[in-house]
Amino acid sequence: MNKYNIILGSGSPRRYELLKLLFNNFEVKVSNTVEKYSSKKPENIVVELSELKSNSIKISNDKLLITADTIVVLNEKIIGKPNNFEDAFHMLKSLSGKKHEVFTGVTIRTLNKKRCFYEKTEVFFNNLTDSIIKFYLSTYEPFDKAGSYGIQDFGAVFINKIIGDYYNVMGLPISRLFFELQSF
Numbered sequence: 001m002n003k004y005n006i007i008l009g010s011g012s013p014r015r016y017e018l019l020k021l022l023f024n025n026f027e028v029k030v031s032n033t034v035e036k037y038s039s040k041k042p043e044n045i046v047v048e049l050s051e052l053k054s055n056s057i058k059i060s061n062d063k064l065l066i067t068a069d070t071i072v073v074l075n076e077k078i079i080g081k082p083n084n085f086e087d088a089f090h091m092l093k094s095l096s097g098k099k100h101e102v103f104t105g106v107t108i109r110t111l112n113k114k115r116c117f118y119e120k121t122e123v124f125f126n127n128l129t130d131s132i133i134k135f136y137l138s139t140y141e142p143f144d145k146a147g148s149y150g151i152q153d154f155g156a157v158f159i160n161k162i163i164g165d166y167y168n169v170m171g172l173p174i175s176r177l178f179f180e181l182q183s184f
């Protein structure tokens with residue numbers, strides 16, 4: 001792994017922050033691909049989308065590219081990023097008091113090798129009042145986040161417990177990524 005220069009293929013500030021925990025220096029390249037998928041199961045969707053993002057970014061032979069995709073799933077229904085305040089409000093109302101799952105798919109790729117994997121974290125929400133949801137949305141504006149919440153910001157108060165990797169919810173399962181890179 002050390003013989004490669006790392007590229008993070010993401011415009012997500014959270015992914016940048018998380019990869020900084022593993023590497024001091026890396027490049028960032030944003031993939032502007034349209035997130036279309038044919039898979040049915042969430043674990044396959046996030047892998048397919050992370051691979052789609054990866055394939056849309058050109059790399060030279062000294063580079064190792066890391067891309068990812070995160071979705072929230074409630075009762076087998078995919079909850080992406082909200083379109084607006086109203087959409088975000090209804091998303092959080094639907095997550096209130098229930099368990100949902102967060103899947104993040106990751107693709108690591110060099111010119112002659114590619115590996116994809118995913119991680120799942122179960123997230124249990126407290127019961128949320130309309131006023132706390134409205135306060136959160138108007139103060140933190142989590143409209144760039146799947147599920148309309150950030151576990152890493154005030155959204156933390158919504159969470160009763162998680163089963164699985166915290167960083168996976170934020171957008172990059174860094175522990176799994178580290179060990180996959182070691183054996184890549």
Ligand SMILES: Cc1cn([C@H]2C[C@H](O)[C@@H](COP(=O)(O)OP(=O)(O)OP(=O)(O)O)O2)c(=O)[nH]c1=O
Nearest residue numbers: 010011012014069070145146150151169170171
């Ligand atoms: C559930 C959750 C998601 N998120 C964010 C992570 C991702 O940035 C975003 C999921 O959208 P993605 O489509 O996975 O990623 P992105 O569009 O932000 O960036 P890129 O495609 O360039 O990599 O939601 C949090 O920051 N905290 C959370 O708790």
